[in-house]
Amino acid sequence: MSEAVSAVQGASASGFVDVAEAGLVGMVTIRGDLGDSDFAHAVWSVTHCGLPKKRGIAAGESDQLLWMSPDELLLVCAHEEAEARVQALSAALSGQHHLVVNVSDARAVFRVSGSGSAVREAMAKVTPADLRPRILGVGEVRRTRMAQVPAAICFDGEDQATIVCFRSVGTYVFDLLVRSSKPGSEVGHF
The missing domain is CATH 3.30.1360.120 (Probable tRNA modification gtpase trme; domain 1)
Structure with a gap:
């Protein structure tokens, strides 16, 4: 590779x-119902970031969440950790309507x-x-x-x-x- x-x-x-x-910057698109508390909790469980307000940014220990639209966030993390974040978010959001994609590259x-x-x-x-x-x-x-x-x-x-x-x-x-x-x-x- x-x-x-x-x-x-x-x-x-x-x-x-x-x-x-x-x-190189890790970036993961996360789409879903930003108003749903289960969605917010699942995202927090992986990123340790609260959901940002409209047009805002929320910072966690090592990640940032950027508000991109009413149903879209952009997770910014270390490039080498992006794929692991996708896997963890997909598991945490299992059973909910969502989309999680590594867009880093x-x-x-x-x-x-x-x-x-x-x-x-x-x-x-x-x-x-x-x-x-x-x-x-x-x-x-x-x-x-x-x-x-x-x-x-x-x-x-x-x-x-x-x-x-x-x-x-x-x-x-x-x-x-x-x-x-x-x-x-x-x-x-x-």
Whole structure:
């Protein structure tokens, strides 16, 4: 079996913000009735995360759960643990309507970091999402587009954002972020 490699193999670049691929990240899509207490308990029994609120993130000991839609969560864990999480979640959710899929190798993850409002400046040039802090705050997730492709954005802090996209468009998203962060291209919106 071949060894897993990330979408752009750890590429990074610096402009008025820094753009870096996060490397291999474990990601498991979990679908089901988020309002069902049995569902919530089963997910907690494996992840040790409570269910996040709408557009929120819940952190456990080593995992994170991101709210992706009214019936979908994204579990973020160590890449090498993703398949074990799928097996454990499938067993815990047995008898309930659910879907649990390891999507780790189908996704790419990037981090954009910089000072002040620079991260929001760089990102706002390539997404139609409203990135004002009062609209998309720290610790919230937003599904949107990055230019022509779907992506999810999360602000981990005012100085760092995480972007998740399909692996097949990883190079496109990386290049897009690098171009949007060229020194001297700040627009002063935030």
